[in-house]
Amino acid sequence: MPKFRTLEDVDIAGKRVLLRVDLNLPVESGRVTDTTRLERIIPTMREIISRGGKLILLSHFGRPKNGPDEDNTLRPLAAAVSAHLDWPVSFAFDCIGEETQEAVAAMQDGDVLLLENTRFHKGEEANDPAFVAELAKLGDVYVNDGFSVAHRSHASTEGLAHVLPACAGRSMQAELEALNHALDEPERPLAAIVGGAKVSSKLALLGNLMKKVDYLIIGGAMANTFFAAQGRKVGKSLVERNMYETALKILDAARDAHCQIVLPEDVVVAHDFKAHAPSHVVGIDMVEDGDMILDIGPASVAAIDKVLAGTKTLVWNGPFGAFELSPFDAGTNAVAQFAADRTSANQLLTVAGGGDTVAALNQAGVGEKFSYISTAGGAFLEWLEGKSLPGVEALRVNNGK
Numbered sequence: 001m002p003k004f005r006t007l008e009d010v011d012i013a014g015k016r017v018l019l020r021v022d023l024n025l026p027v028e029s030g031r032v033t034d035t036t037r038l039e040r041i042i043p044t045m046r047e048i049i050s051r052g053g054k055l056i057l058l059s060h061f062g063r064p065k066n067g068p069d070e071d072n073t074l075r076p077l078a079a080a081v082s083a084h085l086d087w088p089v090s091f092a093f094d095c096i097g098e099e100t101q102e103a104v105a106a107m108q109d110g111d112v113l114l115l116e117n118t119r120f121h122k123g124e125e126a127n128d129p130a131f132v133a134e135l136a137k138l139g140d141v142y143v144n145d146g147f148s149v150a151h152r153s154h155a156s157t158e159g160l161a162h163v164l165p166a167c168a169g170r171s172m173q174a175e176l177e178a179l180n181h182a183l184d185e186p187e188r189p190l191a192a193i194v195g196g197a198k199v200s201s202k203l204a205l206l207g208n209l210m211k212k213v214d215y216l217i218i219g220g221a222m223a224n225t226f227f228a229a230q231g232r233k234v235g236k237s238l239v240e241r242n243m244y245e246t247a248l249k250i251l252d253a254a255r256d257a258h259c260q261i262v263l264p265e266d267v268v269v270a271h272d273f274k275a276h277a278p279s280h281v282v283g284i285d286m287v288e289d290g291d292m293i294l295d296i297g298p299a300s301v302a303a304i305d306k307v308l309a310g311t312k313t314l315v316w317n318g319p320f321g322a323f324e325l326s327p328f329d330a331g332t333n334a335v336a337q338f339a340a341d342r343t344s345a346n347q348l349l350t351v352a353g354g355g356d357t358v359a360a361l362n363q364a365g366v367g368e369k370f371s372y373i374s375t376a377g378g379a380f381l382e383w384l385e386g387k388s389l390p391g392v393e394a395l396r397v398n399n400g401k
Contacts, residue, residue: 003397005167012053018139022146023059044169054107060119096134132159145169148376150391161394178372182351187312195220195318208386210259217262219320235291266297295321296331316352319360333364340366353380
């Protein structure tokens with residue numbers, strides 16, 4: 001694995017530490033409704049405080065278009081950070097400028113200051129060198145603990161790493177190590193589960209994974225497109241008719257790459273897309289015109305479990321069915337539980353990510369049992385696609401300062 005600088009590589013005592021985090025959290029009526037990302041960055045914050053650093057938090061929030069606005073202020077997040085950190089957190093009403101510089105200058109070792117939304121300035125998303133320079137005036141050290149924004153080449157996610165001594169925070173470090181162990185240097189056999197609605201949205205992902213994994217398990221509505229491309233009936237199931245030729249090319253390319261594609265053997269069908277709709281299990285060649293495929297069946301679950309029983313590493317992105325509607329969550333739940341049990345028995349390394357995937361695994365009650373659950377969203381998907389992430393590349397030992 002390429003060497004990335006971590007907190008061991010920087011001197012923090014007495015230093016002004018610019019910590020890039022992702023506080024773009026769901027907020028309703030001033031209250032954070034999901035604190036998962038916040039909880040993961042608390043260890044980095046505590047370490048910086050304990051080592052005598054002056055902790056200055058950088059983050060964006062929402063998508064402001066014309067400068068500062070009350071709907072996208074980070075001000076309510078100061079209290080949430082303070083509560084989870086169990087430490088006082090001050091707030092600066094801008095992220096650059098004289099008043100912000102004065103607030104930083106007044107900090108004592110161990111103080112914490114949250115700066116206002118970096119996206120209130122156009123220079124953030126433009127990665128404007130002038131804006132980077134203004135941010136850099138506030139710090140002596142730059143730490144990136146926001147893997148979820150590492151795919152963006154913005155001033156606070158990538159630019160600062162080139163002008164200040166830079167390293168990964170503990171959450172970023174854990175993510176990089178988990179992803180490296182899962183796909184770049186895995187223990188084999190290696191399997192990947194890819195679900196979701198559309199083949200078109202995951203072409204790059206499928207293309208990269210088939211070159212790296214031993215088994216590519218395809219589920220969700222995207223499996224329907226593969227079936228239809230093979231001439232099988234899928235009833236009124238969701239399909240991408242313009243992707244038939246592409247689906248067949250994927251199957252051929254996987255064979256050439258010695259990657260075994262695993263498609264469902266049986267499916268759960270219903271006539272209506274709604275919770276508790278009457279449903280039944282049919283073989284994949286027994287789908288009728290009025291049927292809608294909404295989940296995988298027990299034979300498919302057994303076949304997937306058999307594959308996973310012989311693998312050492314699993315990467316998971318996407319559910320097998322309409323997991324948000326009971327009983328069409330059964331297939332995802334069953335495979336998730338099997339993978340979790342093998343993980344608990346130290347027989348399988350499991351790494352999963354993507355919004356629907358995290359929700360499905362948590363709904364199945366196994367989220368905490370997986371080796372690593374990524375909350376990074378877009379960054380996780382771009383990593384699966386084999387893309388370089390600017391915020392990560394800037395932290396390499398041989399790059400930047």
